[in-house]
Amino acid sequence: MANNFLLEIGLEEIPAHVVTPSIQQLKKRAGDYLKEQRITFDQIKTFSTPRRLALYITGLADKQPDxxxxxxxxxxxxxxxxxxxxxxxxxxxxxxxxxxxxxxxxxxxxxxxxxxxxxxxAGKPVDEILTGMKAVITAMTFPTMMKWLITHLNMFGRLSGW
Incomplete structure (x- = not known):
């Protein structure tokens, strides 16, 4: 059975010129992570605003192949x-x-x-693999990185709102 996955990151507002490179980077990192983990998928759709980055991944396999x-x-x-x-x-x-x-x-x-x-x-189930997407998010880079002590993310472009 094919699965779908929505990853949505709420942010404090980022400059408009940073939105497109940020969502492209998130898409590439997520795709690379899934391929590295041997999880097949159909496509990654992106959605973004200055306060939100989102990926919708369709056709995810149930688990890694053995x-x-x-x-x-x-x-x-x-x-x-x-x-x-x-x-x-x-x-x-x-x-x-x-x-x-x-x-x-x-x-x-x-x-x-x-x-x-x-x-x-034996291949791991996809829900176990998707917990590793946190590393995809924390590995992102921005033109200006900020250190946030009040969040689980040590460095991020803007404070993750939700």
Whole structure:
């Protein structure tokens, strides 16, 4: 099922010449964030006034796609001793990947055998990902940045009203 998301930021009035670059920046940062998080969407519509910046994102996926990932570890000569027993390097690598030494496979990379672990990473739901949009907002830059001690935003172009 496709989801829609509205992000609306109320501000103290910003100069008119700052509105268009600000909404373009917000759109780009939001799109980049969603792509980085592997969340697909149809489009981002923008709405803005000197006191409001808003995005309407349509067609959001329900969750991130699941990912199967092959993680490279130490070389085989480091991972196993002369008797074929696992070394601390291999045991630590597999534990760090949430696996056991039974899950280890070997693959050649440029003529050298390396330890690999196959991982399945389940996608997170979109509502969990969207909580990270706060970072998109706080990363925005403006021609003049102001420090606000009374708000959760340390630096922002104007005080966020709501």
């Amino acid at each position: 990912v199967d990932k092959s993680v490279k570890g130490p070389a085989k000569k480091i991972a196993q001793d002369a008797d074929g027993n696992w070394t601390k390097a291999a045991i630590g690598f597999s534990r760090g990947q949430g696996a056991t030494t039974d899950d280890i496979t070997f693959k050649q990379v440029k003529g050298v055998d390396y330890v690999f672990v196959e991982k399945h990473i």
